[in-house]
Amino acid sequence: MKKGERRQTVLENLIYLIIWFTLFSAPVLDQYYNQEHSFNWSDILRAWKILAPFFSLFILNNYILTPFLFIRKRFWLYIVFILGSIGLVYLLSSQPAFPDRQNRPLVEEKRGNHPLSHPYKEHFPPPKDRHPEDNRSPAKRMQENVHPPFLRQWIPLSPLFHFSFMAILLIGFNLAIKLLFKSLRDDQRVKELEKQTLQTELDYLKHQINPHFFMNTLNNIHALIDIDTEKAKSTVLEFSQMMRYILYDTAQTTLPLKREIHFLIHYIELMKIRYTDQVDIRVCMPTEDLPDVKIPPLLFISFIENAFKHGISYQKKSFVHVSMDIKENEIRCLIINSIFDNANEQQQGIGLENVRKRLQLLYGENYTLSIQAEENEYQVLLIIPLQV
Numbered sequence: 168m169k170k171g172e173r174r175q176t177v178l179e180n181l182i183y184l185i186i187w188f189t190l191f192s193a194p195v196l197d198q199y200y201n202q203e204h205s206f207n208w209s210d211i212l213r214a215w216k217i218l219a220p221f222f223s224l225f226i227l228n229n230y231i232l233t234p235f236l237f238i239r240k241r242f243w244l245y246i247v248f249i250l251g252s253i254g255l256v257y258l259l260s261s262q263p264a265f266p267d268r269q270n271r272p273l274v275e276e277k278r279g280n281h282p283l284s285h286p287y288k289e290h291f292p293p294p295k296d297r298h299p300e301d302n303r304s305p306a307k308r309m310q311e312n313v314h315p316p317f318l319r320q321w322i323p324l325s326p327l328f329h330f331s332f333m334a335i336l337l338i339g340f341n342l343a344i345k346l347l348f349k350s351l352r353d354d355q356r357v358k359e360l361e362k363q364t365l366q367t368e369l370d371y372l373k374h375q376i377n378p379h380f381f382m383n384t385l386n387n388i389h390a391l392i393d394i395d396t397e398k399a400k401s402t403v404l405e406f407s408q409m410m411r412y413i414l415y416d417t418a419q420t421t422l423p424l425k426r427e428i429h430f431l432i433h434y435i436e437l438m439k440i441r442y443t444d445q446v447d448i449r450v451c452m453p454t455e456d457l458p459d460v461k462i463p464p465l466l467f468i469s470f471i472e473n474a475f476k477h478g479i480s481y482q483k484k485s486f487v488h489v490s491m492d493i494k495e496n497e498i499r500c501l502i503i504n505s506i507f508d509n510a511n512e513q514q515q516g517i518g519l520e521n522v523r524k525r526l527q528l529l530y531g532e533n534y535t536l537s538i539q540a541e542e543n544e545y546q547v548l549l550i551i552p553l554q555v
Contacts, residue, residue, distance in 0.1 A: 172352050179348040183229070190218055206373055220330070221337055227252055228338050233345055253334045257327060382438055384409070384425040391440045402437065409433055414464070419459035424498070424553075428452050428491070431467060435489065438475050447486035458493060460553040463529055467491075469522045470502045470547045478504025478545060493553070502547045506540065525552070 194214035198206045228249065236245035386405055391399040412430050416422060435450050442448070474487045485505040492499055526534050535550035 172355065175352050175355070177350050180346065182344060183225075186336060187222060187225070191215060196271075216260075220256045223503055224252060224334055225337060225341055229341055229345065233342065237342070237434050238349065249338060253331055256334075257330050271423065291507065294432065375413045381410075384434070387437050387441050394440075398440075404438070405433060406437070409437075410438060417464040420462045420463065424462050424493075425454075427462055427464055427467075428457070431471065431489075434468065434471065442479060445484060447484070449486070449488045449490075451488075451490040454492065458553070462498065462551065462553070463525070465504050466522060466551065467500050467502075467549065469519055470500075470549065474502050474504035474545070474547075478506060480505070483507065496553050497550055498549075498553055500549045503543050506545045507545060 188442075194211045195206070196380055198211055232245055232248055232252070236242075236248065322511045388399055388402050388406060391402055409430060412426070416426070432450065432452060432454070432541065435448065471487075471489060473487070478487055479485045485507075486503075487505075488501075488503045523536065526536060530551060533552055537546075537548040539546045
């Protein structure tokens with residue numbers, strides 16, 4: 168069970184504990200305040216004896232019947248067991264929760280004190296609403312007068328009925344709380360599943376960047392070996408650090424902005440090796456006094472790779488300009504490169520499509536990606552919010 172689900176379970180049990188503690192404490196408090204700070208333990212035990220059958224039904228329903236029958240959608244079996252449990256608990260209880268009032272006197276009758284036990288009770292006139300020949304006991308008349316006539320006609324007002332009615336109310340209230348917390352736990356599981364699915368898709372899209380990066384960089388080093396062997400050796404070391412960054416560091420969801428910028432600068436330096444001064448490569452990125460913020464890794468590298476792949480010509484003058492600045496709570500990256508009749512191919516690259524999907528998954532609509540192809544240049548503007 169995960170941490171969030173454990174917290175929900177603890178809260179649910181805490182609610183049950185508070186409710187039952189209040190119910191069992193009510194008779195004690197009632198005795199304390201109504202008996203002038205004294206206790207009549209016989210009355211308190213009698214009240215607890217009334218609550219005990221309902222408490223046993225709650226334990227049976229909450230921890231056995233509901234989890235193993237109701238939650239698993241075995242409703243008919245659950246109903247049978249609940250009704251059987253109500254009847255069994257009622258029979259096993261030593262004193263019914265609602266004793267038959269017909270067999271219990273309303274007050275302690277002492278001869279000579281109560282009007283109905285007076286030796287001359289025949290001289291007392293009957294009540295106005297009572298027929299002279301009505302021989303029912305006072306307890307019976309009071310029991311029937313408590314309920315409306317239609318209830319006395321259709322509902323068997325027996326102790327079993329009262330007990331069953333209160334038990335069903337208790338079970339219904341218990342089910343309501345149980346289902347509420349189950350719904351909360353189910354929602355949490357769904358969110359966790361969506362989060363895992365999102366992370367899996369992000370990892371898949373992110374790892375698709377690696378083959379492109381490796382192939383381009385290895386081609387650069389291969390070209391450098393014939394030109395400057397010592398430079399090629401140092402480049403291999405630098406490339407190994409970049410590989411470590413891609414293979415291991417980028418496994419995290421977010422990385423410090425400083426590390427991502429350094430990675431982009433090193434990549435552009437590697438790309439410069441392949442080209443002569445005829446290619447105008449400019450980089451304007453902040454390297455000092457960077458804010459302590461984090462961004463998802465490898466969001467910009469695909470645009471820079473495509474700029475070098477599609478914006479460079481060995482026969483004509485070409486350029487690649489990369490600039491990045493940080494304003495308020497967002498980071499802006501502008502990449503401009505020359506084009507040579509292949510703007511559509513650059514815009515429809517697999518890497519760019521992956522980046523679009525990642526941006527949508529990460530930020531929803533809270534980002535800006537503007538791609539414009541003009542007559543002589545290709546522009547990409549990416550604006551993303553910063554995360555502290």
